Amino acid sequence: MIRSIKKYGMEALKALGDDIPCTIVLENMAFGDNLAMTRAAKKVNGVYNQHPCKLTVPITNSFTSEGDGFTSGPASLKSKNLHIGIFSAFIGNEMKPVSFVAVPTDQREQYLKFKTKLTQTAGKLPRLKKNNAWVIGSNTTTTLELKTSIDMVVNDQKHEIIESIESVFKNPKAYTEMGLQPFRKICFSGEPGTGKTMTASAIARLMNEKHRIKTMYVSGGGLYGSSFDLIKTALNLIKNHPSPTMLIVEEFDSFVMSMDDRAKILTFLDGFETPDLKYPLCLIATTNHLDRIDFAISNRSGRINRTFKFMGIKSINEANALVNIYKGSLELPDISGLILNKTPDFVKELLVELKWSNENGMEMTLSNISDKIRKLSSGLMYSKCEGVEFG
16 A cells, blocks of 8 residues: 555656655545546536646546556646646555645645635535436536426335325424434335336425425446445535435445445444434435345344335236326227236337337237237346246
């Protein structure tokens, strides 16, 4: 580690200029994230925290192998009162990203002010329109329109889910009177295509329309898991912008793949990683693999308040409702019996296929539709639900 600091610190010094007396500062990943977020917002050659500056060597997310770690290209950052050299690297056993910063000895005070403004600027959230959510990324925060209406959700559990989520917003005193933070944790589990994400999005829109609840969206699913730092970023933004909030974490199981992040998730669900909440917070964690989530998370009362299991279509009423939503002007016989146990995503794909086939002259008979279902089932992952292949 010490060898890496010396080696990469020298690279930062080279970016600044070898003949400038300076101090090498080791910054954690938050510094690099904040710098990247601000850079992305200002299109590289803009203003960093009110500091007009120019990148003489671009900061890049493209890392190359370098001995005991991975490194990015060096960069120098110039402004009127500040000139620093930067070199980023992944080092150590856990390969955590760090930044080595060469700070001229006579500019330490300016550097500290720059860091403060950097944090403030990176922590600003884009303006949120009605029926939009914030999307928390590793480098920037954007907004996403919540297009799905709750009427588009076909699920026998829908009203129970809504009531469970609304409870913390309607009655936060039920928590605070017991000395607890108003923090409710809901899990959606089920096979891909069963409507978890769609339901979460629709409920987020509903909460915004009914109660002006804001939503933050974090997505996991990295090849080697997802860092808890994404969730931590969302929590810090919630702390700095207090209001009733829904936090949707997609592919929650990907955040517990490392021992370090699993421990952080446990403390987060216990409320210790959560900032002191002035307003209610509801977590919706979705997962395709409930079995991958630590037993201490998924089966300990209080860490997850409710788990709702999403499966294929289980009733004729559900089947008819789903077909009526998506068929449009297409004339169909009663196909509800043919799509039982299928997933909502499968049914949507089926109706798209049927509309196209109808335009090309296929007669909408039960026999033809059954044949289409068999062919579609053999080629789509959505044909599987609860480990059973249908069709």
